[in-house]
């Protein structure tokens with residue numbers, strides 16, 4: 374089915390953002406694993422998988438709309454050098470994704486592409502309710518209990 378060209382272009386920009394955050398989370402997941410921060414490693418592996426799923430769903434939709442998915446482009450990614458910086462950089466990446474999703478959703482509404490809109494709303498739900506919420510909680514935990522205590526709380530999943 375031939376889709377609206379503005380919608381397809383914006384979907385490709387969204388795809389670039391999802392793939393870029395996926396790359397950032399892959400690096401952060403592996404850094405956490407290397408540092409022995411097992412809980413953070415597992416959380417970031419989950420976020421990596423989620424971005425991969427978002428990228429797949431957008432790619433399928435672009436193909437359905439008879440567009441060409443751009444799986445090669447990337448936005449600048451920001452790898453942190455310590456836990457706090459990594460959490461803050463991930464929050465910044467998610468906020469970018471959220472803002473762009475809202476823009477594409479509004480354009481889909483105007484173009485009466487309601488199925489694409491519904492798909493993007495589900496991505497927005499993951500972005501806001503899952504990832505941004507978790508990041509805000511954890512950045513706040515560092516403020517509440519201090520960085521050394523926070524890091525200790527993220528060592529492993531086996532001692533609970």
Ligand SMILES: [Fe+2]
Pocket residue numbers: 391423424427470496500
């Ligand atoms: Fe995403």
Ligand SMILES: [Fe+2]
Pocket residue numbers: 394420423424467499500504
């Ligand atoms: Fe995300």
